[in-house]
Amino acid sequence: MLQVHRDICGYCGCCVSVCPEGALELIDAYLAVEDGCTGCGICAKVCPLGALEVVDEGKV
Amino acid sequence: MKAKYDVLVIGAGPGGSLAARTAAELGLSVGMVEKRPAVGAPVRCAEGIGKEGLAEFVKPDPCWISADLRRAEIIAPDGTSMMLESEMAGSKVGYILDRKVFDRELAWQAAEAGADVMVKTRATAPILEDGRVRGAVLSSCGETRNVEADVVIAADGVESKFSRWCGIDTTIPVREIMTSAQYLMTDIDIDPYTTVFLLGNEVAPEGYLWIFPKGDRTANVGIGISGKKSGPGHRARDYLDRFVASRFPNGKTIEHIVGGVSVCKPLPCTAAGGLVIVGDAARVVDPLTGGGIYNAMFTGRLAAKTAADAISCGDCSKEALMPYDSAWRESPIGKTIARNWHIKEYLIRLPDEKLNDIIHSAASLNMKEFSTLNLVRELMKRNPKLVVELAALRALLL
Ligand SMILES: Cc1cc2nc3c(=O)[nH]c(=O)nc-3n(C[C@H](O)[C@H](O)[C@H](O)COP(=O)(O)OP(=O)(O)OC[C@H]3O[C@@H](n4cnc5c(N)ncnc54)[C@H](O)[C@@H]3O)c2cc1C
Ligand code: SF4
Numbered sequence: 143m144l145q146v147h148r149d150i151c152g153y154c155g156c157c158v159s160v161c162p163e164g165a166l167e168l169i170d171a172y173l174a175v176e177d178g179c180t181g182c183g184i185c186a187k188v189c190p191l192g193a194l195e196v197v198d199e200g201k202v
Numbered sequence: 203m204k205a206k207y208d209v210l211v212i213g214a215g216p217g218g219s220l221a222a223r224t225a226a227e228l229g230l231s232v233g234m235v236e237k238r239p240a241v242g243a244p245v246r247c248a249e250g251i252g253k254e255g256l257a258e259f260v261k262p263d264p265c266w267i268s269a270d271l272r273r274a275e276i277i278a279p280d281g282t283s284m285m286l287e288s289e290m291a292g293s294k295v296g297y298i299l300d301r302k303v304f305d306r307e308l309a310w311q312a313a314e315a316g317a318d319v320m321v322k323t324r325a326t327a328p329i330l331e332d333g334r335v336r337g338a339v340l341s342s343c344g345e346t347r348n349v350e351a352d353v354v355i356a357a358d359g360v361e362s363k364f365s366r367w368c369g370i371d372t373t374i375p376v377r378e379i380m381t382s383a384q385y386l387m388t389d390i391d392i393d394p395y396t397t398v399f400l401l402g403n404e405v406a407p408e409g410y411l412w413i414f415p416k417g418d419r420t421a422n423v424g425i426g427i428s429g430k431k432s433g434p435g436h437r438a439r440d441y442l443d444r445f446v447a448s449r450f451p452n453g454k455t456i457e458h459i460v461g462g463v464s465v466c467k468p469l470p471c472t473a474a475g476g477l478v479i480v481g482d483a484a485r486v487v488d489p490l491t492g493g494g495i496y497n498a499m500f501t502g503r504l505a506a507k508t509a510a511d512a513i514s515c516g517d518c519s520k521e522a523l524m525p526y527d528s529a530w531r532e533s534p535i536g537k538t539i540a541r542n543w544h545i546k547e548y549l550i551r552l553p554d555e556k557l558n559d560i561i562h563s564a565a566s567l568n569m570k571e572f573s574t575l576n577l578v579r580e581l582m583k584r585n586p587k588l589v590v591e592l593a594a595l596r597a598l599l600l
């Protein structure tokens with residue numbers, strides 16, 4: 143699943159624009175991960191700050 | 203906010219505000235919603251705009267102009283510098299804005315023209331009926347309400363979720379998102395009249411690094427790189443930090459800015475039943491420069507005019523709104539986007555050595571009038587070893 147490191151995120155919406163599932167939504171300064179995220183990691187790759195990480199279900 | 207408007211605008215960036223202002227000036231009832239608590243903040247922009255283009259929409263005001271530019275400097279991967287003086291660059295010379303104030307001014311003008319404006323109000327879904335858009339569900343400080351509209355103008359920027367909820371795929375391909383980071387820095391040695399662009403695979407892979415002056419010792423220092431080139435340890439911010447550490451080690455960062463800019467082709471269709479898509483949401487950014495302020499204002503205004511025509515005929519179907527789509531595609535911005543997309547695709551494939559060659563010979567040119575076509579023509583004359591590359595480029599320009 144996708145983990146948002148909120149202390150790093152700059153709430154810019156860059157990740158939202160590349161998610162093929164439309165699973166991210168920026169609510170002002172809060173990035174929400176909605177149902178439908180497949181854990182593909184595209185958003186994590188493009189984030190200018192590295193605030194996103196796809197992590198193993200078990201580890202969360 | 204009323205329960206029904208002629209036009210409902212989603213997002214209060216330059217695209218949304220121009221749409222709202224224009225629609226209100228045309229006598230329509232207009233609502234504009236912005237999900238952030240303050241229009242224009244946080245900034246997601248390097249704030250450069252051409253003078254002539256800007257003046258088509260708003261009278262320049264020192265309140266929101268941070269710098270008046272005279273020249274641009276392009277720095278090749280090997281450090282060679284090429285200056286473009288204002289006499290050469292013509293209308294390309296411009297301003298660096300203060301977008302917090304600029305965006306607010308545009309929203310203000312929309313409100314003054316008669317539009318209702320609501321901040322901290324987010325569109326969360328379209329209202330769909332018989333396959334067309336009839337309004338939006340809005341969420342504002344814990345309250346949810348439905349607002350109907352004859353035409354919804356989606357001006358929701360790079361995220362472009364509203365159109366997606368209407369069934370239009372707005373996903374930006376990874377290789378065509380410019381992932382960006384920028385510091386507003388002060389106490390640095392810069393020329394307050396010159397914008398600087400640094401190119402090269404080491405500095406900014408498939409993108410560029412910029413220094414845009416904002417005053418005597420202050421500038422936007424930023425970078426955009428292709429999403430394809432971004433990853434752990436080599437993200438936009440990593441490149442920027444490396445550059446800043448070597449070039450401005452004693453500078454002070456007073457604002458930290460991040461963002462994404464699309465450099466893909468525009469959406470294949472920017473109108474649907476009851477819906478028009480403008481600005482970044484429609485992916486009408488210039489793919490070569492990443493500039494989108496002017497294009498957002500241009501498409502915003504055009505969308506409002508088309509909506510007014512459709513509403514006056516009592517027909518807001520896709521067919522009635524399609525003139526918007528064809529009008530911007532046939533306009534100078536549509537043509538520039540189409541052409542610059544090809545140039546961008548050409549340039550990102552060039553190895554640094556070829557880029558150096560081009561800039562070396564361009565730097566020695568004395569062009570009376572700068573245009574991309576002139577540049578290529580001159581370069582072909584002087585640089586036989588680049589003839590294959592340049593011929594390809596020229597073919598795109600003609
Ligand atoms: C780092 C960076 C540097 C740039 N530099 C330049 C430059 O130098 N020159 C230039 O011309 N362009 C530049 N751009 C591009 C420029 O910022 C955009 O093209 C421009 O802001 C587009 O205007 P817009 O109105 O379409 O969208 P935006 O200005 O992004 O406005 C969209 C608005 O919609 C709001 N919104 C989104 N979803 C919703 C919703 N569901 N409900 C309500 N509101 C919503 C957002 O909060 C936002 O305020 C840069 C971009 C970046 C990221
Ligand atoms: S791209 Fe990164 S910084 Fe921007 S909103 Fe997404 S997670 Fe946050």
Ligand code: SF4
Nearest residue numbers: 161179180182183185
């Ligand atoms: S991991 Fe993939 S599906 Fe999940 S939010 Fe990121 S881009 Fe979307």
